[in-house]
Amino acid sequence: MTMEDMVGVLEVPLKSTEFNRSITKRGVNLADLACLPISSGWYGTPVEENRRLIKVQCYSKEGTVNFYMKPIEGVTALVDMDRKEVLAISDNGQNIPVANGINTDYRYSIQKLNGELRLLNPISLEQPKGPSFTIEGHLVKWANWEFHLRPDPRAGTIISQAKVRDPDTSKLRSVMYKGFTSELFVPYMDPTEGWYFKTYMDAGEYGFGLQAMPLDPLNDCPRNAYYMDGVFASSDGTPYLQPNMICIFESYAGDIAWRHAECPITDLKVTEVRPKVTLVVRMAAAVANYDYIVDWEFQTDGLIRAKVGLSGILMVKGTTNENMDQVPNQEYLYGTLLSENIIGVIHDHFITYYLDMDVDGSDNSFVKVNIKKQETSRGESPRKSYLKAVKKVAKTEKDAQIRLQLYEPSEFHVVNPLKKTRVGNPVGYKLVPGATAASLLDPEDPPQKRAAFTNNQLWVTPYNKSEQWAGGLFVYQSKGDDTLQVWSNRDRPIENKDIVLWYTIGFHHIPCQEDYPIMPTVSSSFDLKPANFFERNPILGVPPNFEDDLPVCKARDSA
Amino acid sequence: MTMEDMVGVLEVPLKSTEFNRSITKRGVNLADLACLPISSGWYGTPVEENRRLIKVQCYSKEGTVNFYMKPIEGVTALVDMDRKEVLAISDNGQNIPVANGINTDYRYSIQKLNGELRLLNPISLEQPKGPSFTIEGHLVKWANWEFHLRPDPRAGTIISQAKVRDPDTSKLRSVMYKGFTSELFVPYMDPTEGWYFKTYMDAGEYGFGLQAMPLDPLNDCPRNAYYMDGVFASSDGTPYLQPNMICIFESYAGDIAWRHAECPITDLKVTEVRPKVTLVVRMAAAVANYDYIVDWEFQTDGLIRAKVGLSGILMVKGTTNENMDQVPNQEYLYGTLLSENIIGVIHDHFITYYLDMDVDGSDNSFVKVNIKKQETSRGESPRKSYLKAVKKVAKTEKDAQIRLQLYEPSEFHVVNPLKKTRVGNPVGYKLVPGATAASLLDPEDPPQKRAAFTNNQLWVTPYNKSEQWAGGLFVYQSKGDDTLQVWSNRDRPIENKDIVLWYTIGFHHIPCQEDYPIMPTVSSSFDLKPANFFERNPILGVPPNFEDDLPVCKARDSA
Known part of the structure; x- marks a missing residue:
């Protein structure tokens, strides 16, 4: 999947009134939805043939950035990734409540409001003469090592091509x-x-x-790190x-x-x-x-x-x-x-x-x-x-x-x-x-x-x-x-x-x-x-x- | 064993002319001996009863502090630890040469003479506001931990008595x-x-x-360590x-x-x-x-x-x-x-x-x-x-x-x-x-x-x-x-x-x-x-x- 594939399927279930009904039935506002593209695996059923499938499940981001802790349990949309069409909605019909998400937001800006917990004096790795x-x-060349490094x-x-220098011969x-x-x-x-x-x-x-x-x-x-872009x-x-x-x-x-x-x-x-x-x-x-x-x-x-x-x-x-x-x-x-x-x-x-x-x-x-x-x-x-x-x-x-x-x-x-x-x-x-x-x-x-x-x-x-x-x-x-x-x-x-x-x-x-x-x-x-x-x-x-x-x-x- | 037990047995084998003969036969000068007190275990033989036994094996420290790399192989003295007497000398009679020990001394003062290998710029853990x-x-009290520490x-x-503070109740x-x-x-x-x-x-x-x-x-x-004596x-x-x-x-x-x-x-x-x-x-x-x-x-x-x-x-x-x-x-x-x-x-x-x-x-x-x-x-x-x-x-x-x-x-x-x-x-x-x-x-x-x-x-x-x-x-x-x-x-x-x-x-x-x-x-x-x-x-x-x-x-x- 490309990033565009993943992002592109997230709105698809909302085209389905059945899906929207399943969501709102559970008390979640459609504006609060955060959905995930979930690879569907392979189980040998006819619907899986000659199609790129994905499943979409959603969460409520109401009150927290940690929406993962507020699953809308039991509702799954099966989506055709290329045609961007809903193939099926699965709804277990059970009335499983969405968790309240209290104290799930892990951002420092939020914790700070709750009373910051400073446990330690600062500590740092320092190299005043620069990295080696x-x-x-x-x-990359470091100490007795040389290697290539590539984002993929x-x-x-x-x-x-990781190579190490032999101290006896000075050869890589x-x-x-x-x-x-x-x-x-x-x-x-x-x-x-x-x-x-x-x-x-x-x-x-x-x-x-x-x-x-x-x-x-x-x-x-x-602090002493060097960064490489992809x-x-x-x-x-x-x-x-x-x-x-x-x-x-x-x-x-x-x-x-x-x-x-x-x-x-x-x-x-x-x-x-x-x-x-x-x-x-x-x-x-x-x-x-x-x-x-x-x-x-x-x-x-x-x-x-x-x-x-x-x-x-x-x-x-x-x-x-x-x-x-x-x-x-x-x-x-x-x-x-x-x-x-x-x-x-x-x-x-x-x-x-x-x-x-x-x-x-x-x-x-x-x-x-x-x-x-x-x-x-x-x-x-x-x-x-x-x-x-x-x-x-x-x-x-x-x-x-x-x-x-x-x-x-x-x-x-x-x-x-x-x-x-x-x-x-x-x-x-x-x-x-x-x-x-x-x-x-x-x-x-x-x-x-x-x-x-x-x-x-x-x-x-x-x-x-x-x-x-x-x-x-x-x-x-x-x-x-x-x-x-x-x-x-x-x-x-x-x-x-x-x-x-x-x-x-x-x-x-x-x-x-x-x-x-x-x-x-x-x-x-x-x-x-x-x-x-x-x-x-x-x-x-x-x-x-x-x-x-x-x-x-x-x-x-x-x- | 006490430290005195261990140190006290090392000279004992030298009282035995048989032991000294075994050593000199292998070309080692008695002045170069470094000996170790080796716990003898237990194997159910009569000599092991009602005695504290130890075995002593020796090395040559000629030319290196790393005498461990110069074993005098095949010579073992069985010593009564309390009476400080040799009970038996085992000599396999084989003429196994003592290794030459070249390049085995690992001290920095010696390596320096051989050409120091500086690979890295200095790096250090620094805590300018002191330890936490x-x-x-x-x-010892650190962060959310308290415990006792004792050398033995x-x-x-x-x-x-290791205890950790619960952030929800502030209790240890x-x-x-x-x-x-x-x-x-x-x-x-x-x-x-x-x-x-x-x-x-x-x-x-x-x-x-x-x-x-x-x-x-x-x-x-x-560098930021604190030390405790025993x-x-x-x-x-x-x-x-x-x-x-x-x-x-x-x-x-x-x-x-x-x-x-x-x-x-x-x-x-x-x-x-x-x-x-x-x-x-x-x-x-x-x-x-x-x-x-x-x-x-x-x-x-x-x-x-x-x-x-x-x-x-x-x-x-x-x-x-x-x-x-x-x-x-x-x-x-x-x-x-x-x-x-x-x-x-x-x-x-x-x-x-x-x-x-x-x-x-x-x-x-x-x-x-x-x-x-x-x-x-x-x-x-x-x-x-x-x-x-x-x-x-x-x-x-x-x-x-x-x-x-x-x-x-x-x-x-x-x-x-x-x-x-x-x-x-x-x-x-x-x-x-x-x-x-x-x-x-x-x-x-x-x-x-x-x-x-x-x-x-x-x-x-x-x-x-x-x-x-x-x-x-x-x-x-x-x-x-x-x-x-x-x-x-x-x-x-x-x-x-x-x-x-x-x-x-x-x-x-x-x-x-x-x-x-x-x-x-x-x-x-x-x-x-x-x-x-x-x-x-x-x-x-x-x-x-x-x-x-x-x-x-x-x-x-x-x-």
């Missing part, structure tokens, strides 16, 4: 040819009429980059600017890059500590209610962290219930009662990354290093068992369809089989998962078929220029016949080839009252980490902080 | 009565003679707090000071506490973003070679994050191999060849936390919220499946012996069954695991029996003042008869009681060359997160950053 990075066009309407942020070495968020999948866990189709694929349906609004300086990114095409081809779409900044949280202190046992007086400073590339996409904060973080030790933060506003459901006391024991709400007449519906988030690794060259192999228990033989040792690392090179795609298991752990290495370190280890990077969640939906459920790229957490495919979007090139109303699962099932050879890793970060979200009326950020991440890529710790020579290098600061009002 | 916390004795010789840092509400790192378990994965016993339990054997050396200002903690007793009862053992600071990494931006779809011009500032309490314990960075991080949204960073120096093994070419295909090294003659041996780290939760009072229940697939019935929905949250209150301890599973996910809530929110949800906090690893050793292996608290990731016990140390009160040479597993197997009632959660963060560590000669920090964490504890997002009223509040800074040399 340069940006020429889209080429579908993926959001694209990192390409390739790590990743291209990395980006290829697709998202956000299924809501309510099978009822007004909700079953809410199974968003935000990149392919809405455009993850198109929804990345300008960042708020000093708040979305710290330039996109409107549906008629006219270029337009998305200002401040991406920010780039150095971050220092007080963390430690490496340390060691000798203790009295060894009688050596040594304490050596190096602070950890990183470079963050950030975008924040607000796909209607939800906000995704997408970070790529580069460390001087060669690690790249891909991190997603979830904030914004819940998609909630109207209910007649005002208190859990009113809910019969046997009734299941599909979520949590967050406030009177408001249920936060359970949902998942999956963010699938495309990672075309080029470790010291384009031809790489994927090695699963399985960590397994080895029993000792009788008399071998006072120990009965130990853990053994067993390496297995994946020959074909099916060897690399991986579900993570705590009790069958593995490391996941991408190695260059033709390059070795001085002592003979294959040069590599490993993908290190963070906390994640798996899709548990039935694999034959239409939404799961379309989002079959979430069937595993990790996949490896041979590079193919037509395989960049995990849910397929055309995702809107897709049937699941062009997904990563379909490609991977061809089981092509992947050893010593230009390979692409696909990794999915997942979240199960059971809403809680703290998510109301706007959600504190929840994050997860994964790392790409050098593993026998360098001969040794590449930041051994980095100096510690010295007082004389640090800035001299004062409060503005003391100036 | 106060510390009176051991009571065994646990390191103890947080107690109890969250956690006491939290600390109860025990560690660090088994090495090499069953051979000189290695099988390396299965450290750092808190109970060495004292996690005793090993927490003074923090390095500006590097271990940022006061401990020597073995003869004399008190002594451990200066700067803990630091407390506010951290801001440029992250976002919450945000939402409206997009053109809804035609509202709203962008509201709040920066995330946290309070960090940090200790760094160097248990001989390894450094553990232990953080407790408090967020204004009510979340507490417990985080462990691993840095320091690997425990390595000498080898005759200088290159993987020399290693026959069938030979297994128990680790990674890191440099000529140096193997980084595979090992695990487990850090087990004691978490006496008091959510709005001392009597709480543990609720497992299982997230499971629900198939729809025929005709119910176009969807075939959705996920359903099924709550189950744990009645007894065995209901709460939990192994994490990606494909059988749950949330883990501690609720106060007698307190409800306005809309009727039980008031609670949830434990949110981060990335972790499980122990895969044989449950009957002696080290695993002693560290049986790692048999599950999560446990819940009723409070009992004698059950604070997960491996038992007396861990040194323990036999595993006083562990969390033993207590939990009594299967006591835990519903609506003063309950203690036990959570273990685990790491599998297959060393790589980047870990040589000193390791970049690797971290993991878990969160204690409010879940229907507050009526709504408790930081709705916090203001954004304004330019006028931020400091005016300049570089010192431009002054």
Whole structure:
């Protein structure tokens, strides 16, 4: 969908007297309507064929900008996106009240009136000698890293040709040819009429980059940030600017890059500590209610962290219930009662990354290093068992369809089989998962078929220029016949080839009252980490902080 | 062991001519020896009865302070700790060369000579109006939090009586009565003679707090940190000071506490973003070679994050191999060849936390919220499946012996069954695991029996003042008869009681060359997160950053 598609359908339901009657019957003034274009998915019914469909549901913005907390529950318009015609109105007829929206407006201007809650003295990241990075066009150079950075309407942020300098040779070495968020999948866990189709694929349906609004300086990114604009095409081809779409900044949280202190046992007086400073590339996409904060973080030790933060506003459901006391024991709400007449519906988030690794060259192999228990033989040792690392090179795609298991752990290495370190280890990077969640939906459920790229957490495919979007090139109303699962099932050879890793970060979200009326950020991440890529710790020579290098600061009002 | 025990045994092997002969035979000058006191574990042999045993292994510090990289492989002295006598010398007789140690000294003074690698302009966390916390004795007050903070010789840092202020009532509400790192378990994965016993339990054997050396200002903690001393007793009862053992600071990494931006779809011009500032309490314990960075991080949204960073120096093994070419295909090294003659041996780290939760009072229940697939019935929905949250209150301890599973996910809530929110949800906090690893050793292996608290990731016990140390009160040479597993197997009632959660963060560590000669920090964490504890997002009223509040800074040399 283009932005024009999305905006253009919102007025369409109002052409229907049936729709207007359903709205006014619920006590909502038509002038207070705020409507959302909701991708309709695909469920194999005749109406879905040869049409671009969209569903429109509306909210009341009476008394709050946070209209999401005032759903007009049970009214859905099915619209032909191209003909801008209503095909059907669904009205459950139930008299579910629209929540009152009291205290849901989260704007500072409103809170201030309610009594501002200043908890903290100001704190700031300061760099009096300026940032340590340069940006020429889209080429970013920072510390030992160089990479290209590009805003993209579908993926959001694209990192390409990421290279790191080897301190032993002073040469730049390739790590990743291209990395980006290829697709998202956000299924809501309510099978009822007004909700079953809410199974968003935000990149392919809405455009993850198109929804990345300008960042708020000093708040979305710290004071020392640099901003990059996006330039996109409107549906008629006219270029337009998305200002401040991406920010780039150095971050220092007080963390430690490496340390060691000798203790009295060894009688050596040594304490050596190096602070950890990183470079963050950030975008924040607000796909209607939800906000995704997408970070790529580069460390001087060669690690790249891909991190997603979830904030914004819940998609909630109207209910007649005002208190859990009113809910019969046997009734299941599909979520949590967050406030009177408001249920936060359970949902998942999956963010699938495309990672075309080029470790010291384009031809790489994927090695699963399985960590397994080895029993000792009788008399071998006072120990009965130990853990053994067993390496297995994946020959074909099916060897690399991986579900993570705590009790069958593995490391996941991408190695260059033709390059070795001085002592003979294959040069590599490993993908290190963070906390994640798996899709548990039935694999034959239409939404799961379309989002079959979430069937595993990790996949490896041979590079193919037509395989960049995990849910397929055309995702809107897709049937699941062009997904990563379909490609991977061809089981092509992947050893010593230009390979692409696909990794999915997942979240199960059971809403809680703290998510109301706007959600504190929840994050997860994964790392790409050098593993026998360098001969040794590449930041051994980095100096510690010295007082004389640090800035001299004062409060503005003391100036 | 006391510090005096550890230091007192190091000279003992030198009384043995057999030991000295083994050392000099390997070309090491006795004056260059650096020796370590290695807890001997328990393996059920007669020599272990009625004695305090320790093993001593030595390294050469010739040419480097990083003697850990120069092991004298294959020589172990078994010492009676009290009588300070050698009981046995084990010498494998093999002529494994001592590694040359070239480029292993990590001190800045040495690196500087080799050509300093300045990558970055200075960056600093600045707070011109001072910190936002106060510390009176051991009571810390910051933002909406109050808690006690105490250095402890065994646990390191103890947080107690953590309370958070409710913005709706302005009242302090109890969250956690006491939290600390109860025990560690660090088994090495090499069953051979000189290695099988390396299965450290750092808190109970060495004292996690005793090993927490003074923090390095500006590097271990940022410039805005406050430091707290520890006061401990020597073995003869004399008190002594451990200066700067803990630091407390506010951290801001440029992250976002919450945000939402409206997009053109809804035609509202709203962008509201709040920066995330946290309070960090940090200790760094160097248990001989390894450094553990232990953080407790408090967020204004009510979340507490417990985080462990691993840095320091690997425990390595000498080898005759200088290159993987020399290693026959069938030979297994128990680790990674890191440099000529140096193997980084595979090992695990487990850090087990004691978490006496008091959510709005001392009597709480543990609720497992299982997230499971629900198939729809025929005709119910176009969807075939959705996920359903099924709550189950744990009645007894065995209901709460939990192994994490990606494909059988749950949330883990501690609720106060007698307190409800306005809309009727039980008031609670949830434990949110981060990335972790499980122990895969044989449950009957002696080290695993002693560290049986790692048999599950999560446990819940009723409070009992004698059950604070997960491996038992007396861990040194323990036999595993006083562990969390033993207590939990009594299967006591835990519903609506003063309950203690036990959570273990685990790491599998297959060393790589980047870990040589000193390791970049690797971290993991878990969160204690409010879940229907507050009526709504408790930081709705916090203001954004304004330019006028931020400091005016300049570089010192431009002054």
